[in-house]
Amino acid sequence: DTGVSQDPRHKITKRGQNVTFRCDPISEHNRLYWYRQTLGQGPEFLTYFQNEAQLEKSRLLSDRFSAERPKGSFSTLEIQRTEQGDSAMYLCASSLGLSSEKLFFGSGTQLSVL
């Protein structure tokens, strides 16, 4: 499979716990995006990377959220001290960057915070 893959597909956690999600983009794509989506809403931008550089982070994003893309390939999104309001689908997408604006999405990680 050469698409965007995300792991895990589902995560159930208790409030206050830390969680980490992983995204493996399409190999030749240099841009990687994280989005969050709740029912009835469009994807909400969280952050994006150009290679290993994190170029933008949403101003609405709590300090409890952090993302990395250490070698410019896979990325991780960590949420510390989870809250019930963090329950959502977390989507990762990648693109070729400057040569293409088309995003390819992974299947997402569904987070439920109890």
Place this chain on the structure above:
Amino acid sequence: EDKVVQSPLSLVVHEGDTVTLNCSYEVTNFRSLLWYKQEKKAPTFLFMLTSSGIEKKSGRLSSILDKKELFSILNITATQTGDSAIYLCAPNAGNNRKLIWGLGTSLAVNP
């Protein structure tokens, strides 16, 4: 502030009907507009529009952009139950080429 409005928010039709979904936008440094279809999981790409008045077509789906009036439409002819999904519109704006997402139109096609 960048804004995207999709209408209607939801739509129920019968198989065989034709539907038109609307997307109006106000974004800075507009570059293109993308349409995605979202079923149970992640959005899948349908069209990218960059020029006004040029219709893009894929089977029963077609889309067109009006950069003067700042809107796009997505048409689906002879709808099928498999067209049931949320259709998302996303203009690409700003120097970082970030997509601005609408809330989507939820389409239900009944047999």
